[in-house]
Amino acid sequence: MNLIILLVVGGLIGWVASMIMRTDAQQGVVLNVVVGIVGALLAGFLITPLIGGASIMDGALNIQSILISLVGAVILLAIVNMFRRGSVR
Numbered sequence: 001m002n003l004i005i006l007l008v009v010g011g012l013i014g015w016v017a018s019m020i021m022r023t024d025a026q027q028g029v030v031l032n033v034v035v036g037i038v039g040a041l042l043a044g045f046l047i048t049p050l051i052g053g054a055s056i057m058d059g060a061l062n063i064q065s066i067l068i069s070l071v072g073a074v075i076l077l078a079i080v081n082m083f084r085r086g087s088v089r
Contacts, residue, residue: 002059009056010036013066017073021081035073043072 011029014036020022027035044055047068054060056069 005061006037006040006056007033009061009066009069012036013039013056013069013073017077020074023077023081033085036069037078039071039073039076040069041072041078043068046057047060047071 011033014032014034015024016037017035018027018032027038040056044057051068053064053068056065058065
């Protein structure tokens with residue numbers, strides 16, 4: 001059940017991050033899920049130890065973990081955009 005919740009929440013986080021970074025038209029549903037999950041992983045390893053709390057990857061589903069995962073997904077999209085275009089939008 002945790003895997004299904006992770007996929008759904010990861011997809012929503014990836015979609016919101018792609019809307020924030022204005023890359024929604026360039027990527028589909030699968031890439032939104034991948035960006036959301038990888039962004040949650042990135043945030044879980046880098047941001048969560050600095051501020052405390054738990055990430056979505058640990059099974060915690062609250063506002064703090066969702067916002068941290070969203071920040072991780074936005075950072076991931078910014079890094080991808082830098083390598084793709086040479087600058088962040």
